Amino acid sequence: MRLSDLISETFHSLTSNKVRSGLTILGIVVGIASVIAMLGIGAGAQKSIEDSVQAAGSNILTIMPSSPGGGGGFRSSASSVQSLTSEDAAALAELPLVSGAAPEAQGAGQIVTKSENANASIIGATPAYQTVKGLTVKWGTFLSDRNNKTSAQVIVLGSTLAEDLFGTDVDPTGQQIRSGSMLLTIVGVLEEKGTSGFTNVDSSAIIPLTTLQRYVTGSEYLSTITITVTDEAQMTAAEDSVTALLLSRHGISDSTQADFRIMNMADLLSSITTITGTFTALLAAIAGISLLVGGIGIMNMMLTTVTERTREIGLRKAIGADDNVISMQFLAESVVLTLLGGAIGIALGWVIAVVVANLLSMSAVVSLDAILLAAGVCAFIGVVFGYYPARRAAAMSPIEALRYQ
Amino acid sequence: MANAVIEAHDLHKVYDGAGAETHALRGVSLTIDEGEFSAIMGPSGSGKSTLMHILGCLDTPTSGTYRLAGRDVAELDLHELAEVRRQTVGFVFQAFNLLPRASVMRNVIMPMLYTRVSPDERDDRAAAALRAVSLDEKLWTHKSNELSGGQMQRVAIARSLVNDPSLILADEPTGNLDTATGDSVMDLFRTLNAEGRTIVLITHEPVIASQAHRVIRLQDGLIVEDATSANADIRQYQGGEA
Numbered sequence: 077m078r079l080s081d082l083i084s085e086t087f088h089s090l091t092s093n094k095v096r097s098g099l100t101i102l103g104i105v106v107g108i109a110s111v112i113a114m115l116g117i118g119a120g121a122q123k124s125i126e127d128s129v130q131a132a133g134s135n136i137l138t139i140m141p142s143s144p145g146g147g148g149g150f151r152s153s154a155s156s157v158q159s160l161t162s163e164d165a166a167a168l169a170e171l172p173l174v175s176g177a178a179p180e181a182q183g184a185g186q187i188v189t190k191s192e193n194a195n196a197s198i199i200g201a202t203p204a205y206q207t208v209k210g211l212t213v214k215w216g217t218f219l220s221d222r223n224n225k226t227s228a229q230v231i232v233l234g235s236t237l238a239e240d241l242f243g244t245d246v247d248p249t250g251q252q253i254r255s256g257s258m259l260l261t262i263v264g265v266l267e268e269k270g271t272s273g274f275t276n277v278d279s280s281a282i283i284p285l286t287t288l289q290r291y292v293t294g295s296e297y298l299s300t301i302t303i304t305v306t307d308e309a310q311m312t313a314a315e316d317s318v319t320a321l322l323l324s325r326h327g328i329s330d331s332t333q334a335d336f337r338i339m340n341m342a343d344l345l346s347s348i349t350t351i352t353g354t355f356t357a358l359l360a361a362i363a364g365i366s367l368l369v370g371g372i373g374i375m376n377m378m379l380t381t382v383t384e385r386t387r388e389i390g391l392r393k394a395i396g397a398d399d400n401v402i403s404m405q406f407l408a409e410s411v412v413l414t415l416l417g418g419a420i421g422i423a424l425g426w427v428i429a430v431v432v433a434n435l436l437s438m439s440a441v442v443s444l445d446a447i448l449l450a451a452g453v454c455a456f457i458g459v460v461f462g463y464y465p466a467r468r469a470a471a472m473s474p475i476e477a478l479r480y481q
Numbered sequence: 482m483a484n485a486v487i488e489a490h491d492l493h494k495v496y497d498g499a500g501a502e503t504h505a506l507r508g509v510s511l512t513i514d515e516g517e518f519s520a521i522m523g524p525s526g527s528g529k530s531t532l533m534h535i536l537g538c539l540d541t542p543t544s545g546t547y548r549l550a551g552r553d554v555a556e557l558d559l560h561e562l563a564e565v566r567r568q569t570v571g572f573v574f575q576a577f578n579l580l581p582r583a584s585v586m587r588n589v590i591m592p593m594l595y596t597r598v599s600p601d602e603r604d605d606r607a608a609a610a611l612r613a614v615s616l617d618e619k620l621w622t623h624k625s626n627e628l629s630g631g632q633m634q635r636v637a638i639a640r641s642l643v644n645d646p647s648l649i650l651a652d653e654p655t656g657n658l659d660t661a662t663g664d665s666v667m668d669l670f671r672t673l674n675a676e677g678r679t680i681v682l683i684t685h686e687p688v689i690a691s692q693a694h695r696v697i698r699l700q701d702g703l704i705v706e707d708a709t710s711a712n713a714d715i716r717q718y719q720g721g722e723a
Contacts, residue, residue, distance in 0.1 A: 081594045092582040391578045394539060395592040395640070396567025398560060474539050478574065 077401050086408045089381075100377040101417040104457070107367030108421025108450050109428060114363045116429030116442040118356025122349060124438035129345045131269075133210065135308045137315060139168075139301040139322070142337040158297035159335035162285065164325060165301045169204070171321060173314040176304045178204040179285060183292040187281060188254045192241045196234075197280045198255065200288025208302045209269075211277065216249035216264030219284050223263075227286040231260040235268040236278040255281075258291050311340060370417070371457040378410050378465035389469050390477025403470035410462025411455065418454030422447055484551070486647050486679045487513040487536060492545035494531050494702075505531040506542065507702035513681065515647070518674040520682040520690035520710070523699035530652075532699065533683045537572060537650045538565045550647040567595055571641030575653035577633040579625035579640075585611070586621050589640045596644060603643075610639040613676075614669055631662035638669060642678075649673070649680045655689055667692050 090097045141157040165179035181200040186193055205211070206218045214235065223230050231253065233241070242248040248262050260283065269277045289296055305314040315338055322336055323329070382389070389402060426442050433440035494506040505528045513519055523529040534540035535547060538554055541562070547555045550569050557565065566572075579588045589607040598606065611621060614635040620628060625636060634654060641649050651670065655663030667689065674680050674694075682693055690696050691710050698706035 077594055080600075085594065088583065088587070387576075387578060388580060391574075391580075392591070392595075393563065394537070394566060394572050395595070396563050396565075396644075397595045398563045401595060475534055478578070 077404070082405065082408055085405060086412050089405075089409055090412065093381075096377060097413060100373055100413055101420065103370030103373035104367070104414050104417025104454065105370075105421040105424060107363065107370040108418050108454060109425035110363035110366055111360055111453075112422055112425025112442060112446055112450055113428040113432065114359040115356065115446040116426065116440040117432055117436075118352060118359060119441035119443060119446075120429070120433045120438050121436070122352040122356070123441055125348050125352060126345060129341055129348065133304070134341050134345075135305045135311070136208070136341050137303045137305060137311070137318060138339040138341075139303065139318065139336055140299070140339065141297070142335060144328070144333040144335045157335065158295065159326065160298040160301055161296055162298065164322060165202075165298065167321060167325060168301060168303060168318060171314070171317055173305055173307070173310050173317060174303050175306045176204050176208050178202060178208040178302045179298045180205060180300045180302065181285060181288050181293055181295075181297070182275075182299045183288055185255045185292065187237070187241065189241050189251070194237060194240050196237050197275070198288060198292060199275070199277075199280050199282045200285035200292070201282050202285050205282065205302075208304050209277065211269060212267045213264045214267045215247045216262070218264055219282065224284040224286050227290050228284055229258050229260045229287060229291075230263045230284065231255075232264040232266060232282040233262060234266050234276075234278040234280045234282075237281055238265045240279075256291065258283075258287070311342065315340060367453060367457070371414075371461045374410050374413055374457065375461035375465060377413075378406060378462055379468070381409070382406065382465045382469045385469075386472065386477045386480040389472050390474045390480065393472070393474035394478060399470040403466040406466035406469045407459065407462045410465070411458035414454045414458030414462075415451075418451055421454075422450055425450075484515045485512050485548075486515050486517075486550055487511060487681070488546075488548040489536070490546045492532070492535060492542045492547060494528070494535065494540075495543045505702055506535075508545070509699075509702070509704055511697065511704065511707075513679065515679050516674070516677055517695060518671070518680045518682075518693045519695040519697060520684055520693035521697045521699060522684060522687070522690045524685060526701075527699040528702040529683055529685075529699045531702075533650060533652055533681075536648075536681065537570050538562045567592070568644060569647045571644065571646035571649045573634070573637050573641050573649065573651035573654045575656040577630075577637045577657070579633055579636055581626040582624060584622050584624055585616070585628070585636050588625050588636055589643055592640060592644050606643050607639070610642040611636075613642060613673070614639045629662075630658050631665060634658065634662075634666050635669065638666075638673075642673075647679060649678055650683070651680065652683045653685070654682065655684075655686070663689070 139160065141159040143157050160179070162179050165177045168174055169177035179202060183198045183200070184195065185198050187196050199205075201219065202224055203219055203221055211218070213232075216232075218232055219230065222228070233248070238248060241253070247265070249264060251262050253260050253262065266277065303314075303318065305311055318338060319331065319334070323331060323334060326335055328334060392402060429440035429442055489509060489511040492506050492509040493504070496503040496505060509528075509532060521529050521532060531540070535542050536549075538549065541557070542555055545555065546553060549565060552565065554562065554565055580591070586607055589610055590603050593603045593606065616632060616635045616639065620632060625633060628636065654670070655666055658666060670680055670682070671692065682689070684690050693710055696706070696708060696710050697704055
């Protein structure tokens with residue numbers, strides 16, 4: 077049998093029962109689309125987390141307040157524990173391995189201009205914040221030491237926040253805005269930075285730490301101290317000296333009773349990678365089950381088809397079709413069904429991955445590997461689940477098959 | 482002297498049933514020459530279906546020799562039998578066995594898909610076969626299930642002709658047709674025979690059998706009568722059936 081005839085016969089058989097062929101394909105489409113979407117979203121999530129952790133810098137230690145004795149892991153809201161102060165930060169900055177220490181407190185509030193208003197997280201910071209976070213100023217200046225000493229009512233806006241309030245490419249420095257009881261003068265606008273670490277600076281507003289403590293939180297405690305270490309190779313030593321210093325400053329002798337915890341970006345990155353990798357694999361495995369179900373659907377449909385077309389098979393054999401040609405014809409049908417389903421599934425999965433990733437404001441990563449995997453699995457399913465029905469068709473006795481009612 | 486298309490000698494066929502063996506053919510010897518128009522008759526259970534399957538190379542005899550168009554086929558394997566069916570035998574069935582959703586042309590071309598005939602030649606051959614069975618050209622693109630029974634059987638006969646077989650084997654070809662349509666199909670067989678085709682008809686209807694030139698009567702796995710239709714004792718057989 078010529079290849080062109082095989083294709084034409086296959087096409088003719090499949091289109092003569094469009095609804096059934098369509099439903100069978102749908103099973104494969106759903107399976108492949110979910111595998112592709114899961115892998116794409118998973119890889120995208122992993123990449124966006126890695127990017128944001130890397131953007132934050134790998135020579136950074138983040139110190140947060142923590143309830144004592146709680147062991148590792150995530151615990152009760154960090155803000156409920158108050159243990160870190162500006163004095164801690166100042167002392168940490170003096171350590172030999174530490175090149176900068178940025179104390180930070182967070183609040184949230186509504187920021188009101190003459191015509192617009194926005195809810196934003198308000199970060200209280202010192203000049204060290206700019207260097208530690210690697211921020212650059214687009215217009216105006218960053219906060220100064222003097223602003224902090226005088227608890228000045230000045231504000232630096234993140235790029236997105238500035239756009240929301242004043243529009244694109246408008247320099248708002250010098251204008252005044254309100255937040256709660258404060259009347260703040262805009263002294264600077266930051267360049268776009270992207271999510272880094274745990275905060276998105278772009279949509280935040282930064283005011284002097286002392287101003288925040290006096291007018292917003294009413295407390296002298298900090299939410300975070302971010303430290304840059306002079307040498308990435310010395311991260312562990314730096315972490316140890318930070319721990320020792322804070323323990324002694326807080327008068328705690330037992331390190332298990334520490335009222336703070338230190339997060340190291342490199343450790344964080346590797347544990348996040350492990351978690352997202354496991355999660356992606358889990359989702360892909362669940363999607364794989366639906367693919368398996370789709371494959372069984374193919375086999376089911378092909379077996380029904382073989383039974384339904386018994387007389388046709390008998391006829392084809394009577395007029396001289398070889399067993400091998402018969403089994404090839406049926407195998408071709410199941411392979412075409414799965415490949416068609418696979419192609420549609422890859423396209424659909426890609427679209428789903430992109431759409432979902434967009435909703436989660438990250439980018440999907442549909443790799444060539446995932447596509448090749450899906451295509452390979454499809455061909456495999458087509459052959460494996462098509463083989464048994466095809467053999468069954470080929471093994472029919474033409475006499476019995478022609479007699480079949 | 483004409484060449485023999487069918488030379489069967491002492492054919493036996495034994496089926497292994499559940500517990501008991503069934504002796505369907507008990508030594509059938511038969512020679513049919515090129516250009517003959519014969520009918521094989523017999524009641525059900527006479528072994529005529531078994532004989533047809535063996536003559537059509539759908540089955541092999543348990544013992545005996547069978548030469549089809551000069552080729553000994555009694556000991557061929559399934560693969561070789563398929564090849565013989567492809568090249569040498571044209572089947573016509575009682576139930577027509579057309580592909581219902583396929584066009585008339587597609588149905589007639591189908592046997593050639595399994596050969597090396599080029600696509601252009603396939604179209605030519607199919608057209609020639611459809612003209613030979615006088616099927617209206619307007620119907621060629623219709624789906625086969627849109628045709629009447631008589632038209633369907635003409636398409637099936639055209640299909641049996643396209644590979645230019647040495648033997649046309651028709652199994653109760655008029656069984657699903659009314660008398661008038663059945664007669665026109667028999668007329669067609671006679672025309673094809675007049676053009677030189679060798680035709681073997683399997684039937685249990687004496688009226689149909691009498692339209693062949695030669696009638697071979699089978700009973701209990703043996704040939705009980707082999708005569709020209711003018712001499713065959715069809716009446717007696719009819720009585721026996723009733």
